Amino acid sequence: MTDTEQRLAAIRGDAPPKRHNARTIAALTGNPGCTRRAVLDGAGVDKPALAERVGFPARFGQSRFAITRGNVFEAQVKADGGAELLRLVAERLGVPVPAAASWTDLGDGDDPATRARRSATLLTEALSPTGSHPAESAALFDHPMLGLSVAGQRVHLEPDLVAARLGGRFHVVEIKSFPVIDGQADPAKLAAAAVQSAVYVLALRELLTARGHDPQLVSHEVLLVCPRDFSNEPVAHLLDVRRQLLVVRRQLDRMDRLDTLLADVPADFTADPAADPAALADSLARVPARYAPDCLASCELAYFCRHEARGQTGTLGRPVREALGGIADVGEVLALAGGEPATDPERAEAAALLRTAARLRADALATA
Ligand code: SF4
Incomplete structure (x- = not known):
């Protein structure tokens, strides 16, 4: 074990490291500046157990109903050896629908490593x-x-489907059960699907590179298949994930340099879910976090971090924080808006803007 591995094992406690999947890798890109998250994910800490232990259990994840609906839709789309799926994908790519297509089921049996070799x-x-x-x-x-390698750990990833020989390239196909209504999907779900698909594209490109092939044979365009409107009729969309590929690659590289991040983490830092809750909360507080409302949808520690960050403008989101002159503390914003002089000359401009905004608001309320 290297020093870094020993350190990460000590942080996580006795439990084996939690393995990442495409969803958790995609979530890493949600708040790339957060050291706390990078260290916890790098160490493979059981974050749901940790959040529960410190009194702020995670409240997200797919419902059983949504999972069942997703599985039913996927089975429907893939019926008849993927005949309908092939037509949808070919038409969306603008290539002739091939007369023949082989269908290889790589989803069953064997352990993940054997399946990975066969795939x-x-x-x-x-x-x-x-x-x-x-x-x-x-x-x-x-x-x-x-x-894919994440913080030195080999992670197994399972896209819904990979299509080969259409338009001369590989295409990742993701099947999601959220609807596309009048050509529009929920932007948050679409964004999450794009990052998740980018993780698969990256993994497929790494496979081709390792086997001596051109990684660009994997298209940066992925196909997202969703139900149309309120029906079960599938519709395919092309997503260009070039930007997401850069973001995922950057974050994975950062995870590979965990020893640099660990240099600033206290030597006795622990995130072992079996430790005393008060000691755990103290320990977490000593590693910098960067809470933002997006954390609620992507990180199990969100309620703990939100509670910790109360009174900070960051809890209102980055645009609000910037609109408030970049001042971190809500109390200071209110004081400046109320006419208190700025102690720091760098805050003078923000203070003047806040006072103007407060005066305009008061005038508007008085008029109303
Ligand atoms: S919830 Fe906390 S640990 Fe997770 S990304 Fe947000 S700030 Fe970081």
Whole structure:
């Protein structure tokens, strides 16, 4: 074990590290500046257990109903060896619908490492036309097992589908059960799906690179298949995930440099969910966090961090904080708006703006 690995094991306690998945890797990009999160995720801490132990249990995750609905929709879309899916994907890519497509189910049996090896072999074989894969035919791979390194840990990832030989490239296909109504999907869900798909694209590109192929054979355009309007009729959309690829890559590189982050973390820092709750809360408070409202949808510690950050303008979101002159403390904002002189000359401009805003608000209320 390296020094860093020993340190991370001590932070997490006796439990084995929690493994990441595409959703948790995607969530890492939600608040990349947060040291607390990077250290906890790097150490593989059981964050739901930790949040519960300090008295602020996480309150997000898919309901059982949503999971069941998602599975039913996915099975419907993939029925008949993916015939309808193939048509949807080909049409959305603007290529002729192939007369033939092979369907390979990589989702069943075996342990993840064996599945990953089998997936790697079959996916790379799809690059070379053979008797069973003629150049003009498409190949659909159901639930291939891919891999990515996160903070030195090998993580297994399972996209819904990878389509090969359509438009000459691999395409990641994600099937989601949230609806697209009048051509519009929920922006937050769409953004999360784009980052998650970017994680799969990255993993597939790394596989091709490791096997000596051009990683650009994996398209940066992913296909998102959702129900149309209020029906179960599937509709496919193209998402360009180039920006998300950069963001995910940057955050994974940061996780690989955990020893740099750990240099600023107290030597006795613990996040072991079995430790005393008060000691845990004290310990967490000594590692800097950067709470923002987005944390509520992406990090299990959100309620703890929100409570800790009360009275800070950051809890209202970055745009509000910036609109308040970048001042961190709500009390100071109110004092300046009420006419207290700025003690720091750098705050003079913000103070003048806040006083003007307060006066305009008072005038508006008086007129009303
Ligand atoms: S909830 Fe807390 S630990 Fe998690 S990302 Fe936000 S500030 Fe960081």
